[in-house]
Structure formats: structure tokens, C-alpha cells
Amino acid sequence: MDAEKDNANPTIINPSDLPSRRRSAPTATKQPGLFDALVPAYPSLAEPSSSPEASDSDSDYEPREEIDEQEVYDLISTISDPEHPLSLGSLGVITLDDISVVAPTSARSRISTVTVLLTPTTSACSLTTVIGLGVKVRLLNCLPPRFRVDVRIKEGTSQTADEVNKQLGDKERVAAAMENRNLINVVNTMLVTCE
């Protein structure tokens, strides 16, 4: 069975070493303290609207939480690899460092750009295109339309990089690929593990 896979035993990154918002959160954002739970959490008799959740609707006035690299990472790192029952994040195919979000370049433009560079587990991985397609589809579905999505293979990591990049960069080819029943099935199985 192993022989069918291009890379039967890839290195797996431990979940606690994967980047997460919590891990990189600056100390300033205060987590709810241990003792906060000691005060009542239900509306008291005189202040019917004092339920603890009520206050958070005010938090809308806080500054907007922009879509950043970590958020993009969270969207795509849970995609499953088509041949291992593992996530692209834990296989190191997707890393936080290889994601960049670029805000609109001019004041008149609303278009931001997300660039994702993929690192295949081996340079000969034949499923690179499918993985790239999965990532692209996921991002197109999950990011607002003002984002331009650019998925590419990281330079020097795959023998077929140019070919794959050409396919992924071509709108029409992506659209055509998503008409293919078999491909859709593969991509959907990959995306099942996404939250």
C-alpha cells in the first residue's frame, strides 16, 4: 500500500507547534481571569439586561478585526492531504510564513491580495495540482470577493512547479477543473475536515 504513495512516511508537525492565534496573541489581550467566574453570570433582579453577553454587543465599536495571515492559515491548514489522513498544516505543506496578505495598494482600490505558497512533501509529489486546487477553491469560497487569491508552489520545492503554477493561475482552467466530477469529489473529501 505504501508503494502507491509518493511519500509514505512524511514528517509530521506536532499540533502544539503549529501556529495559532492563541499562541501568537500579544500579552496585552486579557484572557478572562480565574476569579471572574466567582461573580454571578445571570441577570440579577434589578438589572434584567445585565447578562454578561449583553455587554459584548458594544464591542462592535471596537476596531475592525482585519483578515490577516493567521486567519487565512486557519482556513486552509485544516484541509486534508489527499493521500494521508493528515492536515496540510501538520504536514508542513502550508506554513504561516508562506502566506501573505497585501492590503490595497492605492486608496482607490479595494482589492487585497492573498498569496499562498505551497511546499509539497516531496519534490515529485504528483498530487500537487490537486492540493493547490483544493486550497484555491477553499479560499475562493471563504474569502470576501474583494480578495484576489494567488496560490502557487514555493520555488524550488517541486519539479513540476511551473506547470502547476500555470494551471492554478489560470481562471478558466480552474473553472474547467471544477467541472470534472472526479476532481470535485477529491477536492470535497479534502475539504471535509475543514471547520
Next chain:
Amino acid sequence: MSDIQIYLLEVDKNKPEAKLVAARSASRLESKELKLIDLITSLEEYINNKDDAALRGKSVAYLADVLETLPPKVLSGQERRLLSDFILGRLEGDSEGIGASARILTALEDRGRWDPETAQRVAKTFLDYASPLKDHKLQTDRFAVIQLFDRLIGKYRTPLQELHSGDPEFLAKFIYFFDGEKDPRNLMVVFSILQVPMTEWDISGNAQDLFDAVFNYFPITFKPPPDDPYGITSQDLKDRLRDCIAANSQFAPFAFPALLDKLDSTSMNTKRDVLHTIQTCVSSYELKTINIYAITLWDALKFEILNVQEEDLAEGALKALSMIAGRFAQQEGFLNAYTKPIMKECNQHLEDAPTKQSSASGRIMYALASAATPVADKITKGILPTLFTLYRSSESLTKRRGLLEVFNEIVRAYLDRFRLQPKLNLEELTTFGQDALGVMLRVLTNAPKAEVSLRLTALSGIAQLVALRGLLTEDQRFQAVDVVTDIVLHEHIQGHGDIRSEAIKTIAEMAHTAPDAIRNQAIPAFMVELPDSPADDSSYLPVLEAFAHLSSEQQVFDTVVLRLKNKYSVASAQAASKDYQQALLLAILYSFTHGSPMPDEEGVIRGTYFTDYVGPFLLTLLEQSQTGWDHRFTEIVGRLCNAILRPQGVHFQSQVYNKTLDKIAVARKDSDRMIRRAPFSLYYYAALRPDVIDAEDIVALLQSYAGIARGTSNNETPPVVLQHISLLVNKFIAGKAMQSTLESVGLEVGSLLSSPETSTNSIGVAFSVTKALLVQGKSPALTSKYLKLLLQLLSTPDGKTVAKHFATLLAPDEILTKENHCQVSGLYKQKTFSQLVPSLTAAVRTADPATKPNYLVALSGVLRWLPYSMLETSLVSLTPPLLQTLDLSSDQDAKASTLTIFESVLMHDPNTIAEHTASLVTRLLNCTTAPVNGARVRAKALQCLALVPKMLKREAVVPYRRQVVKKLMVCLDDGKREVRAEGVRCRSAWLGLDEVEEED
């Protein structure tokens, strides 16, 4: 006509009638009206009819029916013998009516035990003249025969076994007889019949035949029909078959190869079945047999673990391996031969750790080692030297982590065994354990902080080593505690994952096995970090929180709270910031409410804590003018008092109460002081048992708080005063005296609300009194009167305020609880529901647009706190008003709670809401827009909307797909990250609709 003639006429058209005919013959036999010999003679022409086989069969059936209904003792021994000779004799020439013949024999046996020879003759006759059974087409016929054999094997075991030992061919015939049975009901019995020779007879000559006779049915794929009257499940069959396969060690040469062959099956269920069967075989075959196949099994089973297909298959394989190890535990030779190749392979996998294979090796090691201590010791000797050599020779931190993970698995196995037998001999592990501790301590202190997984692995390893009492020296325990304490105290950078919270957990665990080290080492270190009077605001908080966690271990609880109290005294003497003083008090409170204080002999928290920890505060609170004591402060002391005093007995509480009564009473006239003291008073009175209290005290107290509540007209009544009123009314006033007492203290709701200056205050008071009554449930008439009055207010100018108050009625209340000795009716939620909800829904239908929102808000306030099961039956009438609630622009709470209800409806009863799909989808979409809706409402609405395509029928939701998917684009750009995440989930759910369509 004779009975037999009537029977033969009826039997095909009317079974019950035929049975009656047979019963009539039976009673005639009983009353001697009919002689047995005449009965038999009357059969003659039918039972011997050469041309009509069916007729012969039916006449035997007649005889069976007669004999089955015949009471015992009617037939003499001789008659029974004659009958059985007759039946067996005719079977030799004619197997027609075989089922009925078996029934006759069974009926005869019921009426008198056979001698061994008869039993043997019965068995032989069937095997010689009616074999194989599968030739008889009727399942019921075969079933009767099988049951006869079940009887034989059950009651005449020795005679049957003698047949076997006397005749080498017998067992072969026996096996052939049952060959090819297909009916599940028959098979259940056949399996259990065959299990007897399998287990008890010498089967050396027929082992393979016997094995094949049952293994032919493996794997069982039978699916019971939906309305199977016999209730046989495929699991029943599987269980019996498995027991057969495992019944005799001589099956091993056939069973293991065949099972392992089936392990290559592509069906997960077959593999599951194989693994279970292997486990059963391993637990029942003889040791020397298992020894022969142990390696073969390992070679096959390992693939399930190294290359996990399904997690439960891996677990099944691990369990089988572990069971083999467990059986070999006392057989040094077998164990060596078994573990050697396993350890060799695992050692190889360790070389390229961390990989799937190396972590699988860890699991294998754990599975084996946890089987028995000798196995664990063997693994320790065989694996750990290599593991540590690899560790030392590698510079790669990820590799080191992979190796430590495997080490931890082995120690975990010891820990599991240690929990079962605390006297476990840890000799074998000691050196390695101590070495490993050194290694892991170095990792924690020296490894780069960003190596989170490595450090976490080391941390959990240390926790396990410390938990193995007796493994480490005292010095080493102290070292371990030191290093972990250091992480807790000095690693504040959250950028490094969760290590701090894990360290806190670890330190609390270590307190269990190393309380001395915690007391002498960790606690002083914590105290150094806690300032007497902190300069900046909150840097002490993480240390304090971690310190309070230690109170979860009873052995160090007293030390922890004592140190906190001392720290508080110092802080207050040095006039430290109010926040700091409060935080220290909160830490004490946390320890008492969430930690493990010492109990007294009766298991109640020790009363001395009250004297030590509440007494001093109580004095300051009651005697001083409480300058500097704000509301929060008083409340914390009150809660602390509540936590310790509440469970104490009447005697203890009376002492406390009588001592303080005077001091508390003094202040009654001084309303400022009353208000200031209220937060304490509330928790204090909540802790007291009703029989401790002086009734006059309560009336006086109620009077003064009622006065305060009604009197503070310009500024709002502090909520705590209302809670206090609610508590006193609920807990201390009895049913009959209720109305008069309420009137005398000025809390009667009717007059409260009818007074011309109905203020916000009196509305609050009215709700608090009503809540006390409805929770109590002892004055139903008064309660419903008050509820009606409150409902009426909804259409007045005060309606808006009143509507919001409705949410308080059923809101969970931490004061009115059974633990606080309050009167809590079991059914108050149901009662309130039936009194309020129908009137509210009716009012929504008729109300004018101006007051309608009031009713909607009140309704959702009531529904918010009810369990879903209570709403379920009224969903049809509730859905329209709930949908309207989603249109309210103002009230976020009402919307959020309504969305939660819709979420439950979609989850449990999607059909009831199907007819409203259009309006539900539109409204949910509207609820996702900012800024009209808060983030909480937007997120909840998206969660509900995501359920719609999953729970409702496809054709009902497909028409909305395009619209929803388009509108959700906006949510993908929501200002809140959390809402965007919900938006992504929701949109995926709706996009998913597409796929099903094309597959159809």
C-alpha cells in the same frame, strides 16, 4: 368422524382449530375415554399411507400436537417407551414429519427422563436416518430437531460423549448433520450445541471439520429483517460464533491463518470482527498454542497500528497484542520470544523519530507494558537503552521530542499499573526514570522557549515521573517542583503556547504525591513573587491565580489559604491597593469554593475555617463604620461566609447567629448602613438554615429592606436589596402567613403596583416578590394573581420596562437554591410556563403595533431559561411570535435567545418549522447584518442558518441556495473574526447542497 379425520381436514386451512381437535383427543386420553392404543390404531391408515407423504407427515403432527397438550403423568413409563420406540422405528424407514417426530420425542422427554440408552438411540437414529438436516426444507421442522439435540446435549451429555468415544465416526456424522444450516434462529442453537463437543470432547481427529463447520459462517453479515419477531441480532450470532472459534486450542492451526487472511479484507466490519475474534482466541487458547502463533500475529497485526486505517481497528490490534503479552507475563521464555522481534522493530522505528511509525511504536510499547509488570520491565530493559542512546546522539530537537514521547508512553503504562497496585516494584525503571528526569528538566530550562511541543512533552513526562511515588529521590522531587514552579512564576510570554497553564496543572498534580516539596519549595517561591503592596496594577494576578490552583490538593490546602490570609493582613496593614486586597480575598474564596478544604468527621467542611477565615472579617464588618469597604469587598466576605457556613449543622449555625444577632440588629434603623451591609447580609442569610432563625428578626429585616426599596425613589434600588427581599420571602415565610406578612411589611404586589406613583422601583420589587413566590410554589393562588397583574402592566406606558423584567422571573438564581436551604418547587418552571406563555402568545396576536414588542420581549424573556423539552409541545403556536421577535430592531437579548431556540428546533424537530422555511431564512439573513445586530446575534444567526440545509428537506431549501450564498458573501467580510468564521461554516453548508444534487 374420528379426531384424526377432523384434524386432517382442518390442519391446512385452520391451524388453531386443528390444535383444538388435538387438545380434545388429549383430554379424552386423560379421562381414559380413549385408550392410547386406539389412538395409535386410528392413525394407522394415514401414517402408513404409501402414496401420500404429506398425509403421513400430518398424521405425525397430529400425534405431536396431542402429546404436547397432554398433562404430565397421564402416560405410564411403558407407554412412553412404546411411543418413542414407535417414533424412532418409523423414522428409520420414513423421515417424513421429522419436525413433528422431534416434537413428540421432546414432549415424551418432558414427561419422563430417558435412560442413557434411549438418549443415545434417539441421537443415533437422527444422525443415521435424517442426515443432513438441511435436506428438510421447513425451517420449523429443522428447528424442532435442533431443539431436541439441544436438549440431548444439555441433559444427556455423558451418554452422548460415550457415543463419541465408542465410535470414531460419530463426531463426523454429528458435524455433518448440522452442515449447511442457514436460518439465523437455528444457527444460534447449532452454535451453542457444537460448542459442547468443541470444549469437552476429545476432538483431535475432527478438529478441522469441527472448525470448518462454524468458520464457514465467518464473517457474519446477517442483517435482521426490520420487524424480526425473534430479535436475533447479527451481534448475537457473532458472539456465539466467536465463542465457538475460541473454544478449543486445537483450532489454532486453522483459526489464526484463516482469521489473518480475512484481516486483509476491504470491509472494515470484517476486520473489526477478525480483531475481536483474535482477542477472544488469545484469551482462551492454551499458552503453548498462543506461543506458536504469537509472532505470526504480531507480524500481521502491526500493520493496523503502523498504518492506521480506522482508529478502532488500531485499538483492537493493540488490545490483542497487549492480551498476548498479558498471558505470557509469568512465562519468561514465551515472553522473551514474543517481545524480542517487537522491540527490535520498534527500536528501528525510533531511529527516525518523530514519524507516524515512531509514535505507533510508542503506542505498541504502552499496550504491551500496561498488560503486566514483568512485561513493562522487559520493555524497559529492551527499549530504553536504545532510546537514550539515540537521544544523546541526536541534535535534532524534534527527534528528541519524538523519543521522549515514546518514553512517556512506557512510563504511562507503569503509572496505570501503579494506580491498580500502589506497592508496584519500580526497580527496573528507577535508573532510567532518574536519568530521564535530568534530561527533561534540562529541556525545560535550556531548550528554546519556542519549542513548545518538546517542552510540553518534557513537562508531562516530569508530571508522570513524580506521580510514580517512590521512583524519584526526595532531592529529585524537589528539583522537579522547582523547575515547574519556575515556569509558572516566570514565563509570562503567551507567545509560547500553553505551557504555563499545563505547568499550573502539573504543579497541582505534583502536590498530590509530593506535598512536602510543594510546601517547602513551591509555596515559598510563590510568596516571594507576591508583593506585599504591588506597584503596578495587575502583574501579580497570574501568580495569584496559579497559587489559588494549588488549593485543589487537600494536603496543601491549609497552607495555601493560611499564606493567602497572612498576605492579606500584610497588604491591608500596608494599605496596598484596593484591587490587590480584593484579589487576595478572591483567591481565598476561590480556594474554598473550587479547592479541597479539609472535611470534619462527618464529611462537612471544617467549622474551624469559619472562626479562622470569616470571623476576623465579620468583626470588622459589623463593628466598624466600614470606611474603605466597598460593595464588592462586602460581597466577597459574604460569599466566603456563605461557602463555609452553609453546610454546617443547626448547632454550629445557631451559635454563630446568636452571637451576631445583636450587632446586626443595631443597624436596622440606619438605612445607609443597611444598604452598605446588604451584600454581606444577603449571603449570610442565604447560608443559614431556616430553623436557626428568629422569626421577628426576619420580619424586621424585611420591613427595613422593603422600606429602602420603596423609598429610594430618585435613585434606583441596589439590585442586592431586591435579591435580599426575594431570599427572605422565599426562605423564611410560610405559605399561610404569606399574604398577611407581605401586607404588613408593605410588599404586597397588588398595592405596590396600584399606588399612583408606580415607579421603576416598585416594578423591580414586585418582580422580586413574585419570583420568590413562584420558586417557592406554596401559594399558587397568590402567585397567579401577581403574574396576572404583571401581565396587565405590559400594555401600560411602563410596558417596555416591565417586559424586560420578565426575563428575571425564570433566570437561574444563585441565591434561591436548595443548597442555600431555600424552598424550591420542582415544577415551578412548568407552572410558570403554563401561566404565562399561552396568555403572552394570545396577546401577541391581538396587540396593537405599539405594545406588541413588549409582549414579544416578555415572551422571549420567559422562554430563554426553559429547557427545550418544555417548549417542544407548543412549537406550533410559538413559532409565529418567535419569528416576529427576530424582526425587533432594538432588543439584542430577545433576539439572541430566540435564535438559540430556533437552533434547538432545527436540531431536534426540523419538521415543525419546515412550513416557515421562507420566512425563517429571510429573517436569519436579516439578523446577520451589522450594525443593527450585535456580533453575538450575527454569529448565532449564522449558526442557525447553517443548520437549515443540513436539517430540512433538500427540495425545501434548494430554492434559497443562490440567494443565501450570495448574501453570505457580506458575512465573509464581517468586522468580527468570530462572525466571519461562522459565515464560512454557514456558506460551506449551503454550497454543499450543490454536490448532492449532481450525485442524485
